[in-house]
Structure formats: C-alpha cells, structure tokens
Amino acid sequence: MFPKPRLKTGETLLLEVETLSAKAQGVATVGGRPILVRETLPGDQIQAQLTRVRPPHLEAKLLRVERASSQRIIPRCEHFGPCGGCDLQHLAYEHQVLWKTQTLSRTLKEEGGMNALPEIRVVSMEEPWAYRSKMEFSFGQEGGRVTLGLHQRGSFQRIVDIRACHIAPPNISELLAVIKEAANRFGLPSYDPKSHQGFWRYAVVRTSFDRGDLMLLLVTNEGPPEPLEALAEEIPRRVPSLKSFYWGISTKVSDVASPSRMVFLGGSEVLEDRVGEIRFQIRPTNFVQPNLGLTGPIYQAIAEEAQLTGREAVYDLYCGIGLIALSLARGAKAVYGVESDPENVSFAQRNAALNGIANAAFLCGKVEDLLKGRTLFKAGPRPDAIVVDPPRAGLHADVYAPLLDSQAPVLMYLSCNPLSLARDLKVLLQRDPAYRVGSVRLFDFFPHTTHMETLVTLRRAPP
Ligand SMILES: C[S@@+](CC[C@H](N)C(=O)[O-])C[C@H]1O[C@@H](n2cnc3c(N)ncnc32)[C@H](O)[C@@H]1O
Known part of the structure; x- marks a missing residue:
C-alpha cells in the first residue's frame, strides 16, 4: 500500500x-x-x-x-463562469439532458429507494435559449457606477454586470440595458446589503408566453419618487414591448425581491397571457411557471396522466394562480385549488372567470392546515385525482397522512427539486404500498443550469 x-x-x-x-x-x-x-x-x-x-x-x-472532453463546447455567454445563473453552458445540450436524466434516476433510486423505476420520459427544448418568462436582476455598485445583473457565483454581495442574458428573450436584455443606463443618471447609489443604505435594489421582469409583452417591477429602498416617475415616462418609449410598469418599495434587510409596497406607474395593471386554451392575467408578484416553451406541454402531460372523463373531482394543491386546475377544469366535474398566497388565490378566481370556468373553486391557506384531519377532503368531494406542486422544500410532513388517507386513484407530483421529491415519494410509497409509480417525466425547464422539473404519477391499485 x-x-x-x-x-x-x-x-x-x-x-x-x-x-x-x-x-x-x-x-x-x-x-x-x-x-x-x-x-x-x-x-x-x-x-x-x-x-x-x-x-x-x-x-x-x-x-x-x-x-478537452468530446462533450465540451464554447459557452455562448460572455458571463459564463463568474455569473451564478448558468453552470452547464460548456456542456453540449444533448449531454446536459442525458446528465439530468441520470441525476434524476440516481436520486430517485438512492434517496427515494425506488429501485424499479419506469423509463424516464424526457422532454427537452428544441431551442434551449431565450426560454425564461421571468428574470430577477439585482442592482450593484462599481465605484460611482450603478450595475445591474445576476449574483456572482457563491456571493450574496457581488453582482455580475450583465450585458445580455441568453436564457431570457432578447427584449429582456434590451430592457436591462435601458434601465441600467437610465438609473445611472440620477446620482443615486445601489442598495448595499451590508450597510443597508442606497436606493436601487431589483429589476424583476416578466414576459408573456403568447406575445412577448413585458411587465417590469423596479424595486428600490424607501426614497424619492421622481426618478421612478421619470423612468416610467422614458423606458416604455425606448422599449415598446414594455406594457406594464410598477415601482416596488422594500426596506427588508433580507435579499428577496418581494416588495412591502407596490405603486402602479403606467401601462396596463395586468399582463395578459395564454397557456394552451387558458387565458390568464398576472400582477408582478404572482407565481407563473418560468419556462416559456414547456409550461404548455407540462400541463398537457398532467391532463394525459389524469385521464379525465368529466365525472372527476380534481385537487390542485399549491396551485399558484390556478393554471393546472383551470387547464383540467373542462375535462372534470369540479376542480379545487389550494394556495397560501392570497394574491395568487384572487388571481386564480379572476382567471377562472376570465375563461368562463364555473366548476373551479380556490381556497386560501396552507395545504398542511387545510388537509389536517382530512378536513378539506371531508368537506369537498372525495378526490379522483390530486396534483401537488410544492415549492423546492417539498411537502410538509403533515401532508403525507391526509394525502394517503384520501386514497385518490391518481396522485401526481410536480417538482422542481429531485431531492425533496425523492424524500416525499419514499415516505408515500412506504406508507401505502397500494401506490405504484406509473410514470416519471423529466422536463428540461432550465437549460444550461443544473435544475429540472419532474412529474411523477402514482397510481393506486383498486382495493
Ligand atoms: C411551484 S408553485 C406552484 C405553481 C402552480 N402549480 C403552477 O403551475 O402555476 C408553488 C406554490 O405554492 C405556494 N405555497 C407555498 N407554500 C405553501 C403551502 N404551505 N400551502 C399552500 N401553498 C403554498 C406558493 O405561493 C406557490 O404559488
């Protein structure tokens, strides 16, 4: 040795x-x-x-x-490396997808104890660029100059000053450049996360799936309104696809772009959009899936797995603005959504009305609270199908028992985090062996990053 x-x-x-x-x-x-x-x-x-x-x-x-490895390519972006946005631009796209498939399979086996998995069905992007429907840029400071971009890898403080971001549509990069240039004219510094002083904080940009219209939420520290009023006049003139402009004010010390107060500055108060057959409207802080090309296909896949005949009661847990429930509503007897953010719930109700959908009901509250003691499933009809789409942390431990007690024949789990997905599935499958994994589908929602979206369908053998 x-x-x-x-x-x-x-x-x-x-x-x-x-x-x-x-x-x-x-x-x-x-x-x-x-x-x-x-x-x-x-x-x-x-x-x-x-x-x-x-x-x-x-x-x-x-x-x-x-x-060089035979899988290596030249990254498209000049910011690749220091920028914390993308990790995989140097890997040829087909190998990114293969690596994600292997990573998902290994995670489900090793962390989820699922040894006999069905073959993973993979949906990748035909054009894996310009796909993001939402970008959250942060302001930084370099000497006397205000910068705007994404966090440097591993740093909460340093911002990579982005010229163009290729995972976002080109009009977002155009808007980014105009905001940065204009913000530099007021002599106000960016917010410093250490001293908590300074003005400019975030630029959150959304784009619509169907027309590429933009909605901007510019978040600042408490400060004078004049710079924002001037920008609200100038920016839409220079970027005609900007259709809605909000000012957000945040004095929070934590690094999150959600403002404590929002002031509508111009254009339309909502961004109008469509996914598949469903029309919807959003305000800047509503949740919408972030991939422009694959959100429709993911909702179609959920409809395929649900196999609805018009007689079913479907529950959409963690429903955001209700787009899964609404896209299933016409095929079901009734759909029920549960969501903790009141603004998302009110937009889910508004979007049901916008589509003339009368068999959808949306409840505001935490899933773990509303399911406790199976309250929700006792109050409403017994579920024929349940979709859960929790945040990255996965399901609250109090959700397992009522989910399983419902004995829903189809349980679909949509997840952006393979680790919490595997942990939750392990518990569900161990506690009720009548459930089997019917299918696993991977959607490459986030090309050039390590992230992915997964849909796992569990089916329960009839007793
Ligand atoms: C991944 S998103 C789901 C989006 C939705 N399914 C869609 O396709 O647009 C997760 C949602 O869960 C909500 N949420 C987070 N924790 C929750 C909880 N404990 N109970 C209910 N909803 C929650 C968030 O506000 C967010 O809208």
Missing part, C-alpha cells in the same frame, strides 16, 4: 476529470480522494490549482484545459 500523497492548498495538479457531480462540478481523483473542479467535464485533462484540502472533499480551480 502506497502512502496517500500529501496535498497542499495552492499546489498545481494535472488531473483527468472522470464524472460530473450533482452540482455540476467535474470530479477527478488523486490517491483515491475526490477533487471537485468547476467548469470541467468528464474526459477533460486539466491543470488545476488546489483551493481546499479539508474533508469531505478537495476543491481546485481550473487553470487550463490541456485536452
């Missing part, structure tokens, strides 16, 4: 990258110890400098690619 090589921070190594970690870092080994190196790929031979030698793993910084 040879002694393990002693490795020191700062040391330069020649490495062969073997695999890609779940966080998209290339993994090489030295003396059996894994070393993680960002922006590298399996098959790369690299020069790298050790930056961390403490357990559980070592880390190194890429210095040079000596021999």
Whole structure:
C-alpha cells in the first residue's frame, strides 16, 4: 500500500476529470480522494490549482484545459463562469439532458429507494435559449457606477454586470440595458446589503408566453419618487414591448425581491397571457411557471396522466394562480385549488372567470392546515385525482397522512427539486404500498443550469 500523497492548498495538479457531480462540478481523483473542479467535464485533462484540502472533499480551480472532453463546447455567454445563473453552458445540450436524466434516476433510486423505476420520459427544448418568462436582476455598485445583473457565483454581495442574458428573450436584455443606463443618471447609489443604505435594489421582469409583452417591477429602498416617475415616462418609449410598469418599495434587510409596497406607474395593471386554451392575467408578484416553451406541454402531460372523463373531482394543491386546475377544469366535474398566497388565490378566481370556468373553486391557506384531519377532503368531494406542486422544500410532513388517507386513484407530483421529491415519494410509497409509480417525466425547464422539473404519477391499485 502506497502512502496517500500529501496535498497542499495552492499546489498545481494535472488531473483527468472522470464524472460530473450533482452540482455540476467535474470530479477527478488523486490517491483515491475526490477533487471537485468547476467548469470541467468528464474526459477533460486539466491543470488545476488546489483551493481546499479539508474533508469531505478537495476543491481546485481550473487553470487550463490541456485536452478537452468530446462533450465540451464554447459557452455562448460572455458571463459564463463568474455569473451564478448558468453552470452547464460548456456542456453540449444533448449531454446536459442525458446528465439530468441520470441525476434524476440516481436520486430517485438512492434517496427515494425506488429501485424499479419506469423509463424516464424526457422532454427537452428544441431551442434551449431565450426560454425564461421571468428574470430577477439585482442592482450593484462599481465605484460611482450603478450595475445591474445576476449574483456572482457563491456571493450574496457581488453582482455580475450583465450585458445580455441568453436564457431570457432578447427584449429582456434590451430592457436591462435601458434601465441600467437610465438609473445611472440620477446620482443615486445601489442598495448595499451590508450597510443597508442606497436606493436601487431589483429589476424583476416578466414576459408573456403568447406575445412577448413585458411587465417590469423596479424595486428600490424607501426614497424619492421622481426618478421612478421619470423612468416610467422614458423606458416604455425606448422599449415598446414594455406594457406594464410598477415601482416596488422594500426596506427588508433580507435579499428577496418581494416588495412591502407596490405603486402602479403606467401601462396596463395586468399582463395578459395564454397557456394552451387558458387565458390568464398576472400582477408582478404572482407565481407563473418560468419556462416559456414547456409550461404548455407540462400541463398537457398532467391532463394525459389524469385521464379525465368529466365525472372527476380534481385537487390542485399549491396551485399558484390556478393554471393546472383551470387547464383540467373542462375535462372534470369540479376542480379545487389550494394556495397560501392570497394574491395568487384572487388571481386564480379572476382567471377562472376570465375563461368562463364555473366548476373551479380556490381556497386560501396552507395545504398542511387545510388537509389536517382530512378536513378539506371531508368537506369537498372525495378526490379522483390530486396534483401537488410544492415549492423546492417539498411537502410538509403533515401532508403525507391526509394525502394517503384520501386514497385518490391518481396522485401526481410536480417538482422542481429531485431531492425533496425523492424524500416525499419514499415516505408515500412506504406508507401505502397500494401506490405504484406509473410514470416519471423529466422536463428540461432550465437549460444550461443544473435544475429540472419532474412529474411523477402514482397510481393506486383498486382495493
Ligand atoms: C411551484 S408553485 C406552484 C405553481 C402552480 N402549480 C403552477 O403551475 O402555476 C408553488 C406554490 O405554492 C405556494 N405555497 C407555498 N407554500 C405553501 C403551502 N404551505 N400551502 C399552500 N401553498 C403554498 C406558493 O405561493 C406557490 O404559488
């Protein structure tokens, strides 16, 4: 047995990258110890400098690619690397999709204990660029200049000043440049997350699925209204696709773009949109799925899995503005949505009316509270199908029992986080073995990032 090589921070190594970690870092080994190196790929031979030698793993910084992996391509974006937005632009798109499929399969098996999985059905994007329906940019400061972009990887404070973001439609980049140029004319600094001083905080931009119209929410610290009034006059003139403009005021110390107060500044108060057959309206803070090309297909897949005949009661839990419930309503007897954000609920009701849908009801509250003691399922009809689409953290532990007690023949779980999905499915499948995994579908909702959207359908064998 040879002694393990002693490795020191700062040391330069020649490495062969073997695999890609779940966080998209290339993994090489030295003396059996894994070393993680960002922006590298399996098959790369690299020069790298050790930056961390403490357990559980070592880390190194890429210095040079000596021999490139056959999967490597030139990233489209000039900001790739420092920008925390995309991790995978150097990996050819078909390999990104393959890697996500393998990652999902491994997570469901290892974390979810699902050894006999049906083959994962993968829906990728024909054009994996300009796909985001929402971008949340942050203001930063470089000397006397206001910058606007995305957080630098691993930093809460530093902002990469973005010229163009290729995962967003081009009119969003155009708007970004105009906001930045205009904001620099008022002599007001950006908000500093350390001192909590400064004015400009976030620019949250939404675009409509069907026409590419833009809605802007410019979030600032408490301050004078004049700069915003001037921008509300100037920006829509320079960016004609901007149809709705809000000012948000936030004095919160946490780094979240949701304002405490919103002032409507011009254009239309709502952004009009459509997904499939369903028309809908939103305000800047409503939840809408962030992928322009694949939201329709995901709702179609849910309809396929639900196999509705017109007699069913369907529950859409964590329903946002109700788009899943509304797209299933015409095929069902009744649909019920549950959502904790009152503004989302009021827009779900408004959107039902907009589509002339009368068999949809939306309730405001936390799913775990409304399901406690099966209250909701006792008050309403017994569910024939349930869709859950929780936030990244997954289901609250109090939700498992009432979900299973409902004995719904079809239980669909839409998730943006394979880890919480696997954890929740493991509990559900162990507690009620009458449920089986009917299908697993992966939607590549977030090309060039490590993220994905998954739809798992559980079917219950009749007693
Ligand atoms: C991933 S989104 C679901 C969106 C929706 N299914 C759609 O397709 O547009 C999750 C939603 O759950 C809501 N939410 C978060 N925690 C909740 C809870 N404990 N109970 C009910 N809704 C919750 C959020 O406000 C958000 O609208």
